[in-house]
Amino acid sequence: MQIKKYVKKNGEVKIYEYDNKKYNKKFYEKHKEKLCGESIQCECGGRYKHINKSHHFKTQRHKKFLSNVINNAESLHEEVEVETESDGKETEESVKSEDR
Numbered sequence: 777m778q779i780k781k782y783v784k785k786n787g788e789v790k791i792y793e794y795d796n797k798k799y800n801k802k803f804y805e806k807h808k809e810k811l812c813g814e815s816i817q818c819e820c821g822g823r824y825k826h827i828n829k830s831h832h833f834k835t836q837r838h839k840k841f842l843s844n845v846i847n848n849a850e851s852l853h854e855e856v857e858v859e860t861e862s863d864g865k866e867t868e869e870s871v872k873s874e875d876r
């Protein structure tokens with residue numbers, strides 16, 4: 777707990793105890809509905825509450841989803857590489873015909 781001094785505009789000095797825990801509890805009570813009320817549908821198929829957002833992003837389910845997204849992006853990249861490979865085959869064939 778901290779003792780805080782607050783000087784009002786009229787010069788009156790107020791000394792009060794500042795309890796961080798109490799303040800957090802007040803804040804929590806005030807935003808309780810927003811923090812705990814509605815659960816949000818996540819891209820991974822799971823659901824999380826606003827207060828658990830950062831916690832949810834660390835769950836195995838969400839991490840698995842994220843790694844799947846990365847894998848999908850990589851497989852798309854592979855498809856592009858396959859196309860360039862077929863171009864290489866065409867040049868190989870033209871080289872062969874020159875040999876004849």
Ligand SMILES: [Zn+2]
Binds near residue numbers: 818822
């Ligand atoms: Zn998720």
